[in-house]
Amino acid sequence: MTTLTLFQRDDCHLCDLALEVLARAPAPEFESVFIDGDDALEVRYGVRVPVLRDEARGIELEWPFDVAMLQAFLAA
Template identity: 75%
Template sequence: MALTLYQRDHCHLCDQALAVLAAARAPEFETVFIDDDDALEARYGLRVPVLRNDAGVELEWPFDVQQVQRLLHA
């Protein structure tokens, strides 16, 4: 299952999300910074960090290890 983490530069919540992903032993994932993309900024704005799987299911922050694991097995 492919995962994408949408985040911003200098985002302490994004750093926390990365720690949750590590604790959940998430497989490699793509990181997308929304700061310089108007379309992504409009879509995600203040919701970051957002974790999205390849089926289009999204987890908005705050999420925990169990939620990430459920997303991985969805």
């Protein structure tokens, strides 16, 4: 089973757009992790959010992505 994590920020319009793409795909369940206030996550994802990470495969899909790109990422 795919374990997905969406790294995002509070009050992030790009993150909101990514959530819309995830809803339209439709994507499997995922965990939302807010990087605000977490120094390690800020360093890793600070300017890259939103980022969707497949924890099982250790791969990431960075914004911008659309439904087709998301589906390809999930099928890979």
